[in-house]
Amino acid sequence: MLKALSLALISLALIPALSTASDAVSTNADSMLRGEKLYKSACIACHGTGAANAPVLGNKKAWAPIIEQGMDKIISVALHGKGAMPARGGTKADDATLRAAVEYMISRAQ
Numbered sequence: 735m736l737k738a739l740s741l742a743l744i745s746l747a748l749i750p751a752l753s754t755a756s757d758a759v760s761t762n763a764d765s766m767l768r769g770e771k772l773y774k775s776a777c778i779a780c781h782g783t784g785a786a787n788a789p790v791l792g793n794k795k796a797w798a799p800i801i802e803q804g805m806d807k808i809i810s811v812a813l814h815g816k817g818a819m820p821a822r823g824g825t826k827a828d829d830a831t832l833r834a835a836v837e838y839m840i841s842r843a844q
C-alpha cells in the first residue's frame with residue numbers, strides 16, 4: 735500500500751517535469767527545422783559546394799577554427815558578412831532564423 739502510494743506520488747511528480755522537457759525539445763526542433771530550411775534555400779549555394787571558399791557544411795576541419803571563435807563572433811559574421819560571405823547570407827532572414835541556420839550548420843560540424 736505504502737509502496738503503491740509512493741509510486742503514484744513519484745509519477746505525479748514526474749509528469750510536469752516530462753512535459754516541460756518535451757516542450758523544450760519541440761521548440762528546439764522547430765527552430766532547428768527553420769534553420770535547416772533557410773540553409774537549404776540560401777546558404778547551401780555556397781556552403782553546400784565551397785563556392786567562394788565558403789566553409790562546407792559537415793567539414794569538421796573547416797568549421798573547427800570557426801567554432802573556436804565562439805557563437806557571438808560567428809553570429810556577428812553571419813549578420814554583417816565577412817569577405818565573400820554576404821551579410822545575412824544575402825537573405826532577408828530575421829535574426830532568430832539566421833541564428834537557427836548558423837546553429838544548424840554548427841550542429842553538422844560537430
Ligand code: HEC
Binds near residue numbers: 776818
Ligand atoms: C555567396 C556565398 C555565400 C552564401 C550565400 C552564404 N555564405 Fe556564409 N560564408 C561564405 C564565405 C565565403 C565564408 C568565409 C568567409 C571568410 O572567412 O572570409 C562564409 C562564412 C560563414 C560562416 C563562418 C563565419 C566565421 O565566423 O568565419 C557562417 C556562420 C556562415 N557563413 C553562415 C551563413 C549562413 C547562415 C548563410 C545563409 C543564410 C550563408 N552563410 C550564406 C559565403 C557564403
